[in-house]
Amino acid sequence: MPFIPHTEDDVQAMLAAIGADSIEALFDEIPAELLAKGLPNVPPGMSEMAVARLMHQRAAQDGMPLCFIGAGAYEHHIPAAVWEIASRGEFYSAYTPYQAEASQGTLQVLYEYQTMIASLTGMDASNASLYDGASGLAEAVLMAVRANRKSKSKRVLMPATVHPIYRKVVQAIVRNQGIELVELDYSGSGNIEPEYLKRYAGEDYAALVIPQPNFFGVLEEVDALTDWAHANHALAIGLVNPTAMAVLTPPGQWGGKGADIAVGEGQPLGAPLSSGGPYFGFITCKQEHVRQMPGRIIGRTVDLDGKVGYTLTLQAREQHIRRAKATSNICSNQGLMVTAATIYMALVGAEGLARVAHACHANTRALVERLTQIDCVEQVFCSPYFHEVVLRINQPVAEVLRALAVQDILGGYDLSADYPELGNAILVCATETRTAEDIERYAQNLERILSRRKDGPICTKLRPKEGTL
Amino acid sequence: MSNVPAELKYTKTHEWVRAESDGTVTVGITEHAQDLLGDMVFVELPEVGRVLKSDQDCAVVESVKAASDVYAPLAGEITAVNDAVVDSPELVNKSPYGDGWLFRMKPANAADLAGLLDAAGYAAVVAEDSH
Numbered sequence: 038m039p040f041i042p043h044t045e046d047d048v049q050a051m052l053a054a055i056g057a058d059s060i061e062a063l064f065d066e067i068p069a070e071l072l073a074k075g076l077p078n079v080p081p082g083m084s085e086m087a088v089a090r091l092m093h094q095r096a097a098q099d100g101m102p103l104c105f106i107g108a109g110a111y112e113h114h115i116p117a118a119v120w121e122i123a124s125r126g127e128f129y130s131a132y133t134p135y136q137a138e139a140s141q142g143t144l145q146v147l148y149e150y151q152t153m154i155a156s157l158t159g160m161d162a163s164n165a166s167l168y169d170g171a172s173g174l175a176e177a178v179l180m181a182v183r184a185n186r187k188s189k190s191k192r193v194l195m196p197a198t199v200h201p202i203y204r205k206v207v208q209a210i211v212r213n214q215g216i217e218l219v220e221l222d223y224s225g226s227g228n229i230e231p232e233y234l235k236r237y238a239g240e241d242y243a244a245l246v247i248p249q250p251n252f253f254g255v256l257e258e259v260d261a262l263t264d265w266a267h268a269n270h271a272l273a274i275g276l277v278n279p280t281a282m283a284v285l286t287p288p289g290q291w292g293g294k295g296a297d298i299a300v301g302e303g304q305p306l307g308a309p310l311s312s313g314g315p316y317f318g319f320i321t322c323k324q325e326h327v328r329q330m331p332g333r334i335i336g337r338t339v340d341l342d343g344k345v346g347y348t349l350t351l352q353a354r355e356q357h358i359r360r361a362k363a364t365s366n367i368c369s370n371q372g373l374m375v376t377a378a379t380i381y382m383a384l385v386g387a388e389g390l391a392r393v394a395h396a397c398h399a400n401t402r403a404l405v406e407r408l409t410q411i412d413c414v415e416q417v418f419c420s421p422y423f424h425e426v427v428l429r430i431n432q433p434v435a436e437v438l439r440a441l442a443v444q445d446i447l448g449g450y451d452l453s454a455d456y457p458e459l460g461n462a463i464l465v466c467a468t469e470t471r472t473a474e475d476i477e478r479y480a481q482n483l484e485r486i487l488s489r490r491k492d493g494p495i496c497t498k499l500r501p502k503e504g505t506l
Numbered sequence: 507m508s509n510v511p512a513e514l515k516y517t518k519t520h521e522w523v524r525a526e527s528d529g530t531v532t533v534g535i536t537e538h539a540q541d542l543l544g545d546m547v548f549v550e551l552p553e554v555g556r557v558l559k560s561d562q563d564c565a566v567v568e569s570v571k572a573a574s575d576v577y578a579p580l581a582g583e584i585t586a587v588n589d590a591v592v593d594s595p596e597l598v599n600k601s602p603y604g605d606g607w608l609f610r611m612k613p614a615n616a617a618d619l620a621g622l623l624d625a626a627g628y629a630a631v632v633a634e635d636s637h
Contacts, residue, residue, distance in 0.1 A: 328548050328568075350570075359573055 099312055100445060103475055105404070107425045107466025108252070108450035109170065109200050110313065111305045113280070113393065114470055115377075116384050119307045123377040130372060137349045143372070144347035148335040150379040157282045157382075157390075158275070158299040159289025160321035164332035164351075166375045170276075170302025171206035173318025174199075174246070176331045177274045177300040178211055178218075180322070181244035183364065184297070184329040187270040190241035196221040196229050198251035199276060201455040227253045227418030227427065231261040237269070244272040247296065249288070250281055253464065254401075254425025255418055263292030272326075275299040279306050279319070280397065281423045283390035289323075298322045307381030308374050317371030317378070327351070331364055396469035397424035400476070404467040407480045413487055417462055425466040427452065427459065430487060434461050440486045446479055508538040508632065511603055515579070515619060516628035519561075522603065523579045523622055526610070530585050531619065534607040535567060535576060535598065538632050543569040546595040551587040551609055558582060558611070560618070565608055567598060576608060580618045586610040 043051075048060070057063040064072075083091070104112050122128070127142055137144060151163040167173040178193050195204060195218040208218055219242070224230035228251055245266040250256050259275070266273040275288030275296040288296035304316040322330050328351075336350030356363040385393065401424045408414050413431040430437060434451040441448035449463035456462065467476065510516070515523040520539035524532045540546065548568040558564050558578040565576035587609045591597045598606040613619065623631065 328550075354568075354573055358571075362573075362575070 096312075102442070102445045102447045103471075103478065104310075104447045105465050105467060105471070105479060106447045106450050107254070107468070108464055109202065109302060110310055110316070111278075111280070111424075111466065111468050112310055112470050113305055113307075113468055115307050115309060115381065118384060119377050119380045122380050123307075123373060128373065128376045138346070141347055144335050144349075146376050146379050147372070148337055148347050149383070150375050151335060153379065153382045154279075154319050155321055157279060157287065158277065158319075158321045159287030159295065160299050161289075161324040162327045162330065162334065163319060163321040164330055164334055166303070166371050167300075167318035167320055167332060168371060169314070169316045170300070170304075170318045171200070171203040172210065173300045173302070173320050174203050174274075174276055175207040175210035176318075177276075177298045177320060178207055178216065178244065178246070179214065180320075180326070180329050180331060180364075181272040181274055181298060182214075182216055184326045185243045185270070185272050188241050188243045190243055191216045192219055192240075192242050193217070194219050194221050194237065194242050194245040194271070196223065196246060196248060196251070197456075198223045198228060198253060198255070198257070199246055199248050200252045203276070223251075223253075225418075226420045227251070227255040228257045228420060229262060231258055231265060234262070234265050238265075239269070242269065242271040244274050244297075246274045246276055247288075247291070248276040249285065250278060250423040250425065253418060253427045254422040254466070255420045256285070256422065259286065259288070259291045259296075261292070263294070263296055267292065267294055272297040277301045278423065279303060280390065280394050283387065284394040284398070285423070288321075295323065297326055303371075303374065303378050306378035308377055315371060315374055317374035328354075329364065393469050394423075397467070398422075400424075400467035400469065400471045401426060401465075403473065404465060404471070404476050404479070407476055408465070408483065411480065411484045411487065414483070417459060424468060425464055427462050427464055429460055429462050432461060432487060434463050437483070437486055438463070441479075441482055444482050446482055448479065448483065508536065508541060509603070510536070510538075510625045510629050510632075512625045514603070515622035515624065516631075517577065517579045517622060518631050519577050521576060521579050523619065525619060529616065530610045530612050531580065531582075532607050532610050533576075533579060534602055536628070537602045539574075540567075540599050540602045540606070543567060543572055543574060545570050546598045548573075549591045549595045549598065549608070551589075551592060552584045554584050554587060556584045558584065567595075567608075578611065579622060580611065580613045581615065582611040582613040584609055585612050 052059065052063065055063065147165040151165060154163040155161065167176055181193065182191050193216060197220055221229055224233065245262065247257055247259055247262045249259050263273040273291065273296040275291065277288055277299055279301055288299035298320065300318065300320045302316055303319050308316055320330065333349055333355060334351035336348055338346055338348055340346050352358065354364045401422070405416060405426045408428060409416055415429050417427040417429050434453050438448045438451060449465040452459055452462040452464055516536065520536045522534050522536050526532060546567060546569050550566040552564040556564065558581065560578060560581045562578045563575040564578050567574050567576060588607050591606055591608065600606065
């Protein structure tokens, strides 16, 4: 019998063999109230031609805008070889193979990936990827609660400087497991004030999440925060941008002992923005916690003849073996994205990645200097940053961003919904792909839009907002 | 045929139980069980002081190919755990009835021990499984 599809004759033949009159009779054991009553939000089927047309239309909506949005997804140059190689038939799958040991090439790619990510984060071990950065952070929180034997609590300190969407995803994933996320406020400098943590000292927390750089682009005082976590018997979870790791101290070296777990979004390493996905998450940890890490680890070994082979080394806690007691819901992974990231990292190398990072920082610096020359545009936090900065303008952000979008400029991420206390605040980013001309084009359009809006409030230089401490 | 010491008690889930003179019992997994699982790479043990029901899962032994729960053979309280197997899981393979023991517990009811399988009974279970 062909694998798919079942013809009506096939169905009748199978029903006859089983001795059932109809599909309904076959499933009559299932209580009626459990059966799905159709899927009203799913549109009816379409032909391949119609689907292709729809996808082209939607892709065209993205256009070719000049992008100054970061906020968790970053436009980077991707060497042409990355996807030339990643889309070869041998790699072109989003899954690790089920007959894993028969697929030595795929296993070797994953092994190299783990090695590079562990090296980039300064940690001991990496798994072979997670779904995305946000779900990766949720897995890190679950892992920390499992791994922290000194803590009886299921409470985790989650700073407000962590990406708002990540916080929502983590909340959605952990809330039914009795884990409580305690929100940590930020200071007037736009980061976690280590002094402020004193009020949490002596309480029992399983972990502290430390973003670097944080959602505002600001660098956190990671050494002090990591040491605080360890002094208070909490694990330190680093949430890091992989590009930034080429120039910043990696989590494995934070404070006296280093972070226990490091996690992040892998998209900057060779995955295009593509309207928001697919991306992939990375997670790494110290050796002592490796048994609590979700997902699979590929190991390198030798066979009886001494020939090198790659094998699934850590998988005994996954669903296909542990069933209901699997320690994570990560089963398949983002293998294709990881393949691209491995090729990207291999091509650019450590020095190349550092050059990318330096260029991002220099361009963002130039962007901020140029934009703050405009009246009514000011930098909100005067703190060290990597490649994102919060700016405040004197007019509603959404309208200004809309006006910029008309000029094919994506001017930044509107912070007013997630952080209303910041006022008319925009998060802007300039990666290595932005040129001086791009920055000038943005600045001139912003200046024109702000000055043209005569109905706006009188334009005076705003005073920096007082801190929340 | 695996070694099934006559002086121990057993469960169908492949734990062995030895009555100690102080009224506690020592628990491990049988030679047959470690043989099925293969090279042990990780052991997770219960906390001392934990009170368990009979047949409640309380430990995990993980080999390169599988992770298996270990069940409390009797109701009672955990009084000691073998930290040596946490550091050297291979002890479970090398010496399942000796250095590879997992935990000790104080049975809630000492008489329950009599309800466990004897060596012959366990050997029959193993023989049945292998058919």
